[in-house]
Amino acid sequence: MGDKVLMKGNEALAEAAIMAGCRHYFGYPITPQTEVAAYLAKRMPQVDGTFLQAESEIAAINMVIGVASAGKRVLTSSSSPGISLKSEGLSYLAGCDLPALVINVQRGGPGLGGIQPSQSDYFHATRGAGHGDFHMLVLAPASVQEMASLVFKGFDLADKYRMTTMILADGTIGQMMEPVSLDMGEVKQYDKSWAVTGTKGQRTHNIVNSLSLLPEELEQWNFKRYERYAEIEKNEVMYDSYMTEDADVIVVAFGVAARVARNAIAAARAKGIKAGLIRPITLWPFPKQVLKDAAKHAKAFVSVELSMGQMIEDVELAIRCARPVLLCNRAGGMIPTPEEVLAKIEEADKTGGNE
DSSP: OOOEEEEEHHHHHHHHHHHTTOOEEEEOOOTTSHHHHHHHHHHHHHTTOEEEEOSSHHHHHHHHHHHHHTTOOEEEEEOHHHHHHTHHHHHHHHHTTOOEEEEEEEBOOSTTOOSSBOOTTHHHHHTTSSSSSOOOEEEOOOSHHHHHHHHHHHHHHHHHHTSEEEEEEEHHHHHOEEEEEOOOOOOOOOOOTTSOSOOTTSSOOOOOOOOOSOHHHHHHHHHHHHHHHHHHHHHOOOEEEESOTTOSEEEEOOHHHHHHHHHHHHHHHHTTOOEEEEEESEEESOOHHHHHHHTTTOSEEEEEESSSSSHHHHHHHHTTTOSOEEEEEOOTTOOOOHHHHHHHHHHHHHHHHTO
């Protein structure tokens, strides 16, 4: 890794996008991700790129579809209500099998809610984010460094599988400042012979389309897409683990909640409770097998979330309800404290002991 610089999370991901070869950004300001747009408004002209503040989030995502159709790396960013407005466009990207990167720096909701950090868009991101049968790759950074590195990774995955990657961050990670290395290595090149770039009379026309009026044909498109999704679930799961080898209580958390959980786990260990952490980095595909294997020796799980309890369902599904799963959560922009997580670990240790 090269020299580190002190950067805010939103700015780190914006610079990483440029370093990943992205030269097109379309967005609309909304707290707590506005720094992404503000930063790229300055940087894109310096690298002969395009920055455009669209008239709305709906306009922005449709501009993304246009650039993605041409085979270029393209970025948009927003926060929770703005991502909802982009939902139709996200479905069109999936239906057209187009690669793109979308940033969601979450805020509390529902509705306009507030501007404080949240993780309550988990269902929206991991359950398709729009109409029809589709998935997005969903990556969850827990540091400013990962805000940068997962942008680089996200573009690669989007191009490799011809689909949308979403960075699902929270307001805390977007706003906090940490040292970050922007040495990301070489930008990978992918075959984009499918792109709509003009034929120059040298090849057949490429068509980007999500419409089929023949149900048999549309069904086959869906079947083929889900074969690709199965390959992703097999090969692209990312997670981090901490003190899980002998853990009786496994905490599952992502983003800022995982940082809080690590402190609680240290406190639990000091009190003689064997606690550990599994931090999903890919929220889709979710690390199901990792949790299933952990359930063979752990006696209970704790899902720590900045929501009313969304990821907990994936934890329960992954372990097939073989062990108790307790929820430690705050909502509306509040963040659990290490003391609150510790209390839930202690409760899980007692609950699991009664199984």
